[in-house]
Amino acid sequence: MAPTSSSVASELLMPWPSAAASGVVGWRTTATASQRYHRPMSDTPFAEPYPEQRPPWGVPPPGWDGSSRPAPSTTPRSPGRWSLVAALALAVVSLGVGIVGWFHRQPHDKPSPAPSAPTFTSQQISDAKENVCAAHRIVRQAAVLNTNQANPVPGDPTGDLAVAANARLALYSGGDYLLRRLTAEPATPAELRDAVRSLANALQELAVNYLAGAPDSVVTPLRLALERDTRAVDPLCV
Numbered sequence: 001m002a003p004t005s006s007s008v009a010s011e012l013l014m015p016w017p018s019a020a021a022s023g024v025v026g027w028r029t030t031a032t033a034s035q036r037y038h039r040p041m042s043d044t045p046f047a048e049p050y051p052e053q054r055p056p057w058g059v060p061p062p063g064w065d066g067s068s069r070p071a072p073s074t075t076p077r078s079p080g081r082w083s084l085v086a087a088l089a090l091a092v093v094s095l096g097v098g099i100v101g102w103f104h105r106q107p108h109d110k111p112s113p114a115p116s117a118p119t120f121t122s123q124q125i126s127d128a129k130e131n132v133c134a135a136h137r138i139v140r141q142a143a144v145l146n147t148n149q150a151n152p153v154p155g156d157p158t159g160d161l162a163v164a165a166n167a168r169l170a171l172y173s174g175g176d177y178l179l180r181r182l183t184a185e186p187a188t189p190a191e192l193r194d195a196v197r198s199l200a201n202a203l204q205e206l207a208v209n210y211l212a213g214a215p216d217s218v219v220t221p222l223r224l225a226l227e228r229d230t231r232a233v234d235p236l237c238v
């Protein structure tokens with residue numbers, strides 16, 4: 001038979017003996033009533049059927065930058081259609097320019113016309129001839145004077161060396177002087193110019209071989225060539 005509400009109340013509210021003995025009125029809940037109407041709670045905490053997986057405390061969830069918008073994707077975007085078209089067009093243009101430049105024939109350089117020979121008046125030619133012939137005469141005089149000097153102190157080696165040095169200097173410097181005069185006188189007649197140039201080269205070649213101590217087998221032909229060139233110039237300067 002089920003207990004009534006009055007019986008339950010009488011069981012729940014009963015005087016506590018120890019309290020009555022001390023003069024304090026109190027109430028207690030009997031063990032029988034507590035066990036009958038109150039089940040003990042389990043020590044196992046209640047678990048949700050599908051607990052939500054959360055990150056550790058203080059770590060924001062993935063894709064969250066602190067605002068209401070998710071973080072932008074870092075996946076690189078593929079180039080657009082127009083970028084590919086522009087790159088292809090540039091490659092085609094470059095290839096075309098290279099082909100045209102390869103097969104385009106450059107015009108042949110036309111040889112520049114040879115400069116015409118300068119013309120000189122008869123007076124310029126006469127003055128140039130006179131100046132070159134005067135140079136020839138002074139060079140011949142210096143060569144003859146210094147190549148035929150005798151040692152002022154016979155047997156003195158120093159004197160012999162000085163005489164030889166003067167002769168070589170007269171020959172080489174005479175040839176250089178003649179070449180410079182020809183350059184300074186472009187109106188010199190061609191025949192005289194060629195003869196004087198040959199004489200100047202012969203003078204310098206003989207002087208260098210003297211300085212090198214060449215043997216007579218080399219020096220003698222050079223002296224004969226010098227005499228021949230001198231005789232070729234003499235009649236042109238009359």
